[in-house]
Amino acid sequence: MSPNALCFGDEFPAAGAPCFVQVDTGGLTIAFESDEGDGVREATQFSALTVSAGGIDHDHLVVKWNNIRGERTLYLKNPDVIRAFREAVPDHLDAPLAQVAERVRQVRQRRRLVWGIVGGAILSSVLGLWLGSDILVEVAVSRIPVEWEQKLGESAYRDFLTHQDVVKEGPAVAAVEEMTHRLTEQIQNNPYSFQVTVVKSDVINAFALPGGYVVVFTGLMKKAENGEEVAGVLSHELNHVLQRHGLERIVKSVGLLTAVAIVFGNQQGLIGMMKQLGIELLTLKFGREQETEADLKGLELLQRAKIDPSGMIRFFERLSEKGEGRMEWLSTHPMSAARAERLKGELAALPKTLPVPFTFDWKQVQASLGSQPVAVP
Amino acid sequence: MKSEILYPGAFPMVRVELAAGENIKAESGAMVACSPTIDIESKMEGGFLGALSRKFLTGEKFFFQTLRASRGPGEALLAPTVPGEIAILELDGVNEYMVQKDGFLAGADAIVIESQMQSMSRGLLGGEGFFILKISGKGMLVLNSFGAIHKIELKPNQEYIVDNSHLVAWSTTTSYNIEKATSGWVASFTSGEGFVCRFRGPGLVYIQSRNPGSFGAWIRQFIPVSE
Numbered sequence: 001m002s003p004n005a006l007c008f009g010d011e012f013p014a015a016g017a018p019c020f021v022q023v024d025t026g027g028l029t030i031a032f033e034s035d036e037g038d039g040v041r042e043a044t045q046f047s048a049l050t051v052s053a054g055g056i057d058h059d060h061l062v063v064k065w066n067n068i069r070g071e072r073t074l075y076l077k078n079p080d081v082i083r084a085f086r087e088a089v090p091d092h093l094d095a096p097l098a099q100v101a102e103r104v105r106q107v108r109q110r111r112r113l114v115w116g117i118v119g120g121a122i123l124s125s126v127l128g129l130w131l132g133s134d135i136l137v138e139v140a141v142s143r144i145p146v147e148w149e150q151k152l153g154e155s156a157y158r159d160f161l162t163h164q165d166v167v168k169e170g171p172a173v174a175a176v177e178e179m180t181h182r183l184t185e186q187i188q189n190n191p192y193s194f195q196v197t198v199v200k201s202d203v204i205n206a207f208a209l210p211g212g213y214v215v216v217f218t219g220l221m222k223k224a225e226n227g228e229e230v231a232g233v234l235s236h237e238l239n240h241v242l243q244r245h246g247l248e249r250i251v252k253s254v255g256l257l258t259a260v261a262i263v264f265g266n267q268q269g270l271i272g273m274m275k276q277l278g279i280e281l282l283t284l285k286f287g288r289e290q291e292t293e294a295d296l297k298g299l300e301l302l303q304r305a306k307i308d309p310s311g312m313i314r315f316f317e318r319l320s321e322k323g324e325g326r327m328e329w330l331s332t333h334p335m336s337a338a339r340a341e342r343l344k345g346e347l348a349a350l351p352k353t354l355p356v357p358f359t360f361d362w363k364q365v366q367a368s369l370g371s372q373p374v375a376v377p
Numbered sequence: 378m379k380s381e382i383l384y385p386g387a388f389p390m391v392r393v394e395l396a397a398g399e400n401i402k403a404e405s406g407a408m409v410a411c412s413p414t415i416d417i418e419s420k421m422e423g424g425f426l427g428a429l430s431r432k433f434l435t436g437e438k439f440f441f442q443t444l445r446a447s448r449g450p451g452e453a454l455l456a457p458t459v460p461g462e463i464a465i466l467e468l469d470g471v472n473e474y475m476v477q478k479d480g481f482l483a484g485a486d487a488i489v490i491e492s493q494m495q496s497m498s499r500g501l502l503g504g505e506g507f508f509i510l511k512i513s514g515k516g517m518l519v520l521n522s523f524g525a526i527h528k529i530e531l532k533p534n535q536e537y538i539v540d541n542s543h544l545v546a547w548s549t550t551t552s553y554n555i556e557k558a559t560s561g562w563v564a565s566f567t568s569g570e571g572f573v574c575r576f577r578g579p580g581l582v583y584i585q586s587r588n589p590g591s592f593g594a595w596i597r598q599f600i601p602v603s604e
Contacts, residue, residue, distance in 0.1 A: 002470055003469060003470060003471045004471060005471060006471050006472055006550060008532070008533050008550075008578075008579040010532075013530075014530030014531060014532065014578070014579065014580065014581055015472055015530075015548060015580065015581045016471075016472060016548070016550060016579060016580065018469045018470070018471045018472070054550065054552060055549050055550055055551075055552060056475060056547070056548075056549045056550075056551060056552050056553070057549070058552070060549070060550060064533075071533070073533040073579060075550045075579075077471075077549075111494075115494065
């Protein structure tokens, strides 16, 4: 017969005397444990009892009565005993018992409510931080000085060029310089001094590093039908730099905490973090949203520079079709019909301007690259 | 299973004698020495999720160690991390204790350890955090404290006020409210007490004679600051 309740009274220890409570028709019988086999028994009538809720979590049923030895307080927690008690009690205890049950319910409900509110608040702030991380990244990026960004980009640029066959002069370089000049003079408050380098390679691609360092591969120039197409790609790449997309990617990959640190003034920490994480600027890929932004801003820039923007769209579309060199471009510039469509829509919305042609002859530029113009598939 | 406190005072140890086949669970790292007949096992009490919740919610250790006298009778010596007294309680299946997170040292195999959520006010102001251990079941429970351990016995409706950071364990038949130490807010904090717990009996409240948080703050001023 293991104890199922604790009884408190003057002669019992403060921790309570373990006892076995039995609910009878007329009242309670309490048997106390004792070392000598059969223990002491006490009985009480229901009429003598008062009930309340007690205990640290208000989950004990507290039954009190007086007998010749003084006041007795019984703490019941065992659900079977409590059920038996509720079923057996006479009418005069029903109302107090219902009150006790109500009180326990209220305490539990209030606790659940408070925890629900707190849980909800925590969850929503976590969600807010998650969704707001883009904003945080933007704020962090805006705190990084341009000079610092240039230093970062320049070292990666120098590293890259040492292993490459750079085209230093000739019609191709002149053409790219003309395009760059036409585009950059239309950029207001331009903090970057753009450096565009032509690199001899069959790769059909171009890329931009933070700080304004742009590389155009001769493969791309060979593939293009005219200067406007190359200018379109160039405009797209320049806008990756202007929108600081590279930095955004870096800050995102080094993590939210670093972004917070940057916002609060520790910009230098980023270099260390990049080194630790081994982030390679050259392998940095832009996100879909960043590509779209560079497309749209690029289109606007072409328009302002009076370069025919349809060249950009045409070139993108052609590269997305099947053909050689498709993979290099697509690996960094995922092309979709929707993207081209959006650009077309955007172009239609822009005011029509009369394009001013480039001064160079594109066929000559391509000839200087050492091959015949590639036939358009 | 027999247990005995060796070197009572600041640096005590508990010696637990285990009959063949008996086992006890102890806080991870509590074992100091044991007979070669005893195997030490690591166990996630309450299953993986229970252990996880205990680790993250109460700050208690993820694993408990189980010392099992699998190769015959033997004894084990257990000690807590912090200097302070040890108390041995006997649970009989009906009395249960709430134990603050660092208070548990060891217990018989048949005792049940759960982490339990406290009410918001107790969690915020009580100083034990939102989750504490609730220990029930049958058998020996060994508590450790920081400083000396003191037992307060409360009769039904008897009240007692305890500074919240001195709490070690208390019966679930007690209840308490958090209140300001003095009637004014400023005086509550300038008095150095802040919030206190007003306990109401019946039941037992075990308190420790030193406040770990205050001791930490005090010792911090002597630690050289490195660059």
